[in-house]
Amino acid sequence: MNAKNFTAFATRKRIRERDNSPDMFAAADEDEDVISSDKETKQDSKKSLICKTPSKDLTKLRPSSKSYLQSQQSSREQSPKQNILLSSSVQHHDNNNQSMLSSDSKVLGDCSMSSLRSTLNTNHFGLNSRMKEALHYGGLNNTRIGCSSRSSSGETPPIYTLNNSNILPSQTSIHCGPHYGLSVGVWQAIQQTKGINSLYDWQDKCLNKAIKTNQNLLYSLPTSGGKTLVAEILMVRELLCNQNHCLFVMPYVSIVQEKIRTLSSLAIALNFAVEEYAGNRGSYPPRKRKSKRVIYIATLEKANGIVNSLLELGRLNEIGLVVVDEIHIVGEGKRGATLETLLCKLLLAPVGPRLVAMSATIGNIDELSNFLKAEIYTEDFRPVQLREFIKTGDQVLEVSGRQRGFQENFKHCRSVSSLSAESRKNDPDGISALVSEVAPEHCCLVFCSTKKNCESVAKLISSNLSPNLLQWKTAEKLKLRRALEQESGRLCPILKSTLPFGIAYHHSGLTADERQLIEEAFSSGTLCCLCCTSTLAAGVNLPARRVILRSPYIGNTRLTRARYQQMIGRAGRAGFDTHGESFMIVKPNELTFVTNDILMAPTNRVDSQLAEDNLRGLQQLLLSLISLDLGGRDRKTLAETLLHSTLLGQQSTRQTITATELVDQSLNSMAEKNLILFGKDEKLEVTKLGRATLKGIVDLDRSKQLYNDLRLAQAGLVLMTKLHLMYLVTPYDMVGTVIPIASTYFQSFNKLSAEELGVARTIGINETVMVKLMSNQQPKIERSVLERFYLTLMLNDLFKGESVWNVSELYGCTRGDVQNLLSSASSFASCVFHFVQELDEFWAFSDLLLPFSRELSMCCTAELIPLMELPSVGKGRARMLFKAGFRTLTDVAKTNPEELVSRVDHLPKRSALQMIAAAKVLVYEKADALREEADSLLELVPRPQPLVPLDETFQTQASNVSLLDD
Numbered sequence: 001m002n003a004k005n006f007t008a009f010a011t012r013k014r015i016r017e018r019d020n021s022p023d024m025f026a027a028a029d030e031d032e033d034v035i036s037s038d039k040e041t042k043q044d045s046k047k048s049l050i051c052k053t054p055s056k057d058l059t060k061l062r063p064s065s066k067s068y069l070q071s072q073q074s075s076r077e078q079s080p081k082q083n084i085l086l087s088s089s090v091q092h093h094d095n096n097n098q099s100m101l102s103s104d105s106k107v108l109g110d111c112s113m114s115s116l117r118s119t120l121n122t123n124h125f126g127l128n129s130r131m132k133e134a135l136h137y138g139g140l141n142n143t144r145i146g147c148s149s150r151s152s153s154g155e156t157p158p159i160y161t162l163n164n165s166n167i168l169p170s171q172t173s174i175h176c177g178p179h180y181g182l183s184v185g186v187w188q189a190i191q192q193t194k195g196i197n198s199l200y201d202w203q204d205k206c207l208n209k210a211i212k213t214n215q216n217l218l219y220s221l222p223t224s225g226g227k228t229l230v231a232e233i234l235m236v237r238e239l240l241c242n243q244n245h246c247l248f249v250m251p252y253v254s255i256v257q258e259k260i261r262t263l264s265s266l267a268i269a270l271n272f273a274v275e276e277y278a279g280n281r282g283s284y285p286p287r288k289r290k291s292k293r294v295i296y297i298a299t300l301e302k303a304n305g306i307v308n309s310l311l312e313l314g315r316l317n318e319i320g321l322v323v324v325d326e327i328h329i330v331g332e333g334k335r336g337a338t339l340e341t342l343l344c345k346l347l348l349a350p351v352g353p354r355l356v357a358m359s360a361t362i363g364n365i366d367e368l369s370n371f372l373k374a375e376i377y378t379e380d381f382r383p384v385q386l387r388e389f390i391k392t393g394d395q396v397l398e399v400s401g402r403q404r405g406f407q408e409n410f411k412h413c414r415s416v417s418s419l420s421a422e423s424r425k426n427d428p429d430g431i432s433a434l435v436s437e438v439a440p441e442h443c444c445l446v447f448c449s450t451k452k453n454c455e456s457v458a459k460l461i462s463s464n465l466s467p468n469l470l471q472w473k474t475a476e477k478l479k480l481r482r483a484l485e486q487e488s489g490r491l492c493p494i495l496k497s498t499l500p501f502g503i504a505y506h507h508s509g510l511t512a513d514e515r516q517l518i519e520e521a522f523s524s525g526t527l528c529c530l531c532c533t534s535t536l537a538a539g540v541n542l543p544a545r546r547v548i549l550r551s552p553y554i555g556n557t558r559l560t561r562a563r564y565q566q567m568i569g570r571a572g573r574a575g576f577d578t579h580g581e582s583f584m585i586v587k588p589n590e591l592t593f594v595t596n597d598i599l600m601a602p603t604n605r606v607d608s609q610l611a612e613d614n615l616r617g618l619q620q621l622l623l624s625l626i627s628l629d630l631g632g633r634d635r636k637t638l639a640e641t642l643l644h645s646t647l648l649g650q651q652s653t654r655q656t657i658t659a660t661e662l663v664d665q666s667l668n669s670m671a672e673k674n675l676i677l678f679g680k681d682e683k684l685e686v687t688k689l690g691r692a693t694l695k696g697i698v699d700l701d702r703s704k705q706l707y708n709d710l711r712l713a714q715a716g717l718v719l720m721t722k723l724h725l726m727y728l729v730t731p732y733d734m735v736g737t738v739i740p741i742a743s744t745y746f747q748s749f750n751k752l753s754a755e756e757l758g759v760a761r762t763i764g765i766n767e768t769v770m771v772k773l774m775s776n777q778q779p780k781i782e783r784s785v786l787e788r789f790y791l792t793l794m795l796n797d798l799f800k801g802e803s804v805w806n807v808s809e810l811y812g813c814t815r816g817d818v819q820n821l822l823s824s825a826s827s828f829a830s831c832v833f834h835f836v837q838e839l840d841e842f843w844a845f846s847d848l849l850l851p852f853s854r855e856l857s858m859c860c861t862a863e864l865i866p867l868m869e870l871p872s873v874g875k876g877r878a879r880m881l882f883k884a885g886f887r888t889l890t891d892v893a894k895t896n897p898e899e900l901v902s903r904v905d906h907l908p909k910r911s912a913l914q915m916i917a918a919a920k921v922l923v924y925e926k927a928d929a930l931r932e933e934a935d936s937l938l939e940l941v942p943r944p945q946p947l948v949p950l951d952e953t954f955q956t957q958a959s960n961v962s963l964l965d966d
Contacts, residue, residue, distance in 0.1 A: 175240035180207045182237055189269040190233065202379040203230050209377060210234055216355040216374035218327070220362055223569025224543060225381050227358045231323045232263070234356055239272045239293040244320025245286075246295045247353070249303045249342070251326045251335070251538065253278040253823070254515075258540055259297050260871040264917035267295075273925055276871060277302035279823065280830040280857045284695070285309035288318075290932055300329070300338045301697050304624075305834070307345055308694065311628050317351045326538065327357040327368070328562065330647060331606035337617025340610055341624060343372065344646050348630040360565060363603035371647040384572030385579045389413065390594070392586045394430065399599060423464040429585045431457065432464035434548055439465070439528040440472040440502055442545035442577070446531045447567050449553045451816055454505040455494050457550060458531040462498040469501045469528075476526040476906070477502065480517060483906040487513045487876030490805055502528040506536060509816030511804060513876035515540075517906060524908050537567040547571040549584040552594050561597075562604035608648035611655075611662060619666045619700050621646070623675060627686045627694055634682055639663045673704055688839060696835030702732050706835065710842055716762050717844075720755040725852050726799065727763060727792045728845075729829035732784075734821055738813045740790040742773045748793045748810075756796075765789055794818065795825055798859050822859065829853035863887065870918050880904050889926075893919035 177183030182190075191197065199207070203226055210217050210230075221227055235246040250256050256278040267274050273289075276282065277298035284305050286296060296306055296319075310316040330339045346352050355372055362368060369376045388399040390410065397410040416430050423432055435444050446461070448454045481499055485491045498504060504518050504527050519540055521527045534554050536542065547570050552559045564584075572580020586594050610617040622638060625631035631641035639659040643649040652659065667684070670676045675690035686694070693703040709728060718724045749770050752760065760766065765786065769779040779786070790811070797807050798818070808815045833849040836842035858868045859875065866888050867878040884903040886892050892900070897912040904912075 180233055180237065181211045181241060182233070186236065186240060186270060190236065190266065193266045193269055194229065194232075196229075199229070200226055200381065200383065202226075202381050206230050206377045206379075207233060209375070210356070211237070213375070214354055216357075216372050217377065218357045218365065218369050218372055218374040219377035219379075220359050220365055221379050222382050223360050223537075223566055224383065224572065224574065225379070226383065226574075228325070231325070231356055231358060232266075235295055235321055235323060236266070236270065236272075238321040238354075239295070240270065242320050243293060244353075245289075245293055245318050247303060247306060247319050247322045248295055248297045249300060249322065249324045249339075250297065251300065251329050252535075253299060254540055254872075255325075256297050256299055257871040261914040261918055263295065263297070264914060264921045267921050268917055268924075273928070274921055275925075277306060280826045280853045282306075284834065285313055285315065287929065288315070289928075290935070292928060300335055300342065304338060304342050305695075305697055307342060308624065308628065311345065311349060311630070316349050316353070319353045322346060322353045322355050324355065324357040327359040328362055328604075328606050330368075331604075331609065333609055334613060334617065336609040337612070337620065340608060340647055341617065341621040344621060345624060345628065345630060347373065348625070348641070348645055360562070360569070361603050363605040367650050368606055368647065371650045382572070383574035384577055386568065386571055387579060387581050388568065388599075389581065389583045390586050390591075390599075391416065391430065391434070391583050392588055392591060396583075427460055427464050429550075431548060431550070431585070432461050434546070434583055435461050435529050436465055438546045440469055440525075442528070443522060443525070443573075444529045444546045444548065445536075445542065445544045445570055446529060446548045446550060447534055447537070448531055448550045449555055451507040451509055451533060451814070453550065454507050454531040454533060458498045458503050458505040458529075459494050461529060461531070462501040462503045465501050465503075472502055472528070473526050476521070476524070479906040480521050480526055483517050483880070484514060486880060486905070487511060487517065487874075490803070499527075502526065504530055506530050506532040507816065508533075508535070508819060509814055511815075511819060511874055511876065512872060513874035516872050516874070516877065516911075520908050520911050521906070523910070534563060534567060537563075537570055543570050543573040543580075545571070545573070545577050545580060547580070547582045549582070551585060552590055552598060558593065559598055560604055561599075561601040564598050606647075607655075608646065608651055610646060610648045611657060615662065615666050615669065616700060618642075618648075618662060619670055622663065622666050623670060623686065623690055623694055623700070626676060626684050627691060633684045635660070635663055635667065635684075638667075638684075670700070673700060675700065675703070692835045692838035695838050696831045696833075698831055698835055699733070703835075705732065706832065707839075710832075710836065710845060713762075714842065714844070718755065718759045718762060719848075721753065721759060722799070722852065723752075723756045723759045723792065723796055724762070725848060726795050726825075726856070727759065727789060729825055729832055729849070729853070729856070730788050730792045730795065731821075731824045731828040732788070734791055734824055735784050735787045737820075738787075738791060738794070738811065738817055740773075740787055741812045742776075744811055745790060745793075746770050746774050748797075760789065763789060791821055794821060795856070798822060799856065801859075801861075822856075826853060826857035829856055867892070869922055870915060873915070877904075889919045889922050892916060893923050 175183050175186050177186070179187035202221065206219055207230055211234075219227065219230070231248070235248065238244050238246050248259065250259060256276060260274055260276050263274050271292065273292050273294040275286065275294055275296050277296055282296075282298065282302055282305075286294070286306060286309075296303075298306060307316065310318065324339070324343070327339075330336045330343070343355070346355060355374060357368075357372060357374065361378075365376060365378065390397045390399065394415045396413045396416055398413045400411050416433050424430075427433075431446065435446070438444050446457060448457050477499055481491065481496075484495065484499075495504060504521070506515060506518055510518070518527065518530070519542060522530050522542055530536075530542070530544075547568050549559075549564075549567060552564075554563065568582035571582050584594070610621060621642075622631075625638065625641065626633055631645070632638050639662075642663060643652060643659045648655075648657070649659065667676065670690070671678065674687055675693060677685045677687055679685045689703060689707060692698075692707075693700060696703075698706060713724065713728055749757075749760065749765070763785065764781050769781055769786070772779040794807055794811050797810070798804070804815050804818045808818045811818075829849060830853050833846065833853055836845040836849065854865075858865055864875060864878040864882055867873060867881050867886065868875065869889060870878075870892070873881075881892065881904060886895070886900075886903075893916060895916065897909050897916060900912040900916065901907050901909050907915075
């Protein structure tokens, strides 16, 4: 069988199997593979290079024809879904520049790779190529020859065997070169956009190690060591040289949005795309692309959805590299179980991507590397020296050793007292004195145990600082104050008193725009001190000269060594500071546990969370494996999968667990919830409810309740108002966070319109219930329903335009509670939308929830919605942009940074550059989507050649596809 016949045969088989396969996730785009007729192949062969190797030599690339046919016959015994996964090993990509192929030769066996590409591929010339040429970074899509997980004898390996390496070699590309596998032009673009001249020694060693092998990689360094840059270079290499997409998994929504902003400039320079998958952003499956490669930047939950959808459609091979930031989160509660589930599926996939994981220091890194089947790179490196201190009373002790004991590890450094007798009384811990030593020339972060404590400490520090600070950057502070007032209509009284001194607080109680404004002011030096919670250390990158830990507690929980290292790691800014300093305020009676449990404690271990929380994580994993047919469909095989391919299995000896018992308990629990069924021969099947639960990423314990609520609502859905839909997407897990106030409940109920009152009565809340609430009687309605509708009333006020301030004051809760409710409801609306898509009976909800979730997430007037597509741009900043004359994404993309800074209050140039780059990426994405859709239609109906040649001027105008002027 020659090359072209073999290709056509494999492609037809793949399409047949795809058409026969059930599709759990929404209908995908039509397969892009091209089946060439004999006539078309002969015509193409005249233009392309012919492989000089006889057809029999193709056995070096694939099994023999006989073995291959045997394997296909054996594959019929597998599920249709598995056939898709196993038959996707030969992929065909379009070439954008066929003329380059002759110089792009890589011999594989006796066959020139360039010849093989030119024989197998079809040319597609479109508008994308012109855009690439205009950016001077033309792309070349290379054929990627994959290896199936089947052996040549047709035997199927155990389904639980790990796909522990990517054996595919990097293909030659015009982007390949001497700089860590990248060309000189690409490397210069990275240097320019990242503002670097060279790499640290450890980065150079790690990258050189990474590009010599396709093995998975796990590297660990202290905070602020420059870990992310290594991952970004590897992703650029995968995008440009291997022509594969990348998935960047990050722990929090805020850091996803920050990474979108920081990568947008590089994406413009190198002509790749970035897509945000956080909150309600992102769709499953990702859009199939013909040319441009993309980095999907996603939270843990969204990354799970991406991988599930691609596995279901046999498209996981489109992703060549998965980067996981903060891998130690695998040991943190529910989110840790979600991350372990994601990693397990990637490792079990027949054709899986390469994994690159990074983290700060991990105590059991060998155990984690065995789970990931990854090579290890560790280094104890910090670009800026860090000095650690403990302050107890007026005495300051410097940490000088790490051995257990007290006297040997600390030395008395100096004494620090409050600035005055009055401040000593108000500030016995002397925090103001520590801040005044570095402010305002240098920045300081003060980590507090609670959000309330952040506000009180900010007020305390500002009241004890020198009045001279009022003269520091007065104009910038005034602009910041006006910007904060414009964002929410009013300014917090505490910020009103602290901002003149350059002090502010930072926690989730602020709106997204308020946090963004404060972060920008801190980075630019307008603010010299931030009082913040510990989550800032794991989120936005805001390093400072000095870090102060207000106490060794987070809430009522003692600080761990890992969290302590993460917080003090913010001290010292590379390129700005010569050193960093950390101070922890400790009471005399806390000194012993601080010494033994934090400072001198061994590095924290990462333990699997699958077996915690009543096996919720394990049930989620098993449901995924059964649905995707990755880990077997019977109890015994699933138990072996659990033992061989999870971190829990790696730790089974130490934790003394029995895989069979855990699997039995989990399966029985899921059967009770109607998520799975036991079929013939004890084969497990996922029910429709189970598939909907998996697709919607809904909590397994809540899926039945959600289903019942939707069924009940379907019988009497009120569409004259959006209150009914709002109730359905009010998150269950928010119930109990806000305690209803009877008078407020009664007042809000009476303000409802006639249509909205109809919604309340449909749910079961009427005037009788309100009267009983006001008289302190227990109404005959479930307490959870009553509290959930109270939250819905809060959402309704926000949806109608009420400010977060007014809603928090009216309903008796903090602004943080209101912000959390809004973001959680937006995310849950997206989950419910994907949930109902799998259940035909809820077809009406599918059409209603998609636009509604978008409206709910933005809670703004229609004209602001386009601007709020920008990452980290909330309603306040969108309103400021709109008033400044920027009405659309194109308006932002076409402007220059200087004009944007001059027309928008308190917008630093760095943020303006990132905003413009992000707007360009979004505009290009919209244009590319329309262009590819048009190309697909034109392929079905070829355009006839015009009888009269087009005027040269018209041709020039038609070829100008640039949407944005440089």
